Amino acid sequence: MSRTERDFYLRPEDEQQAFLEQTWCNECMEVDLGMKNPQEYEENGRVFIEGECLKCGNPVVTEVVEGVDEDDEDLEEF
Numbered sequence: 001m002s003r004t005e006r007d008f009y010l011r012p013e014d015e016q017q018a019f020l021e022q023t024w025c026n027e028c029m030e031v032d033l034g035m036k037n038p039q040e041y042e043e044n045g046r047v048f049i050e051g052e053c054l055k056c057g058n059p060v061v062t063e064v065v066e067g068v069d070e071d072d073e074d075l076e077e078f
Helices: 013-021
Strands: 004-006 034-043 047-054 061-063
Touching: 013 034, 034 061
Parallel strands: none
Antiparallel strands: 004 034, 034 047, 047 061
């Protein structure tokens, strides 16, 4: 399946900030370093936001899980 570009900036501003701040960098091995130049896309039915780590500049990718409420009683814990 092909990659479909999406507009990250159509998300509410508070959601944008959360995605830009709450990151994991595989190179730095640190959490919440932040990202710049976000690009949102859908691939194989999954949504991702990819940007550059603010500390080292390497790619940072976050998978977006839409429609899941953390307080949902129907969620199963693994």
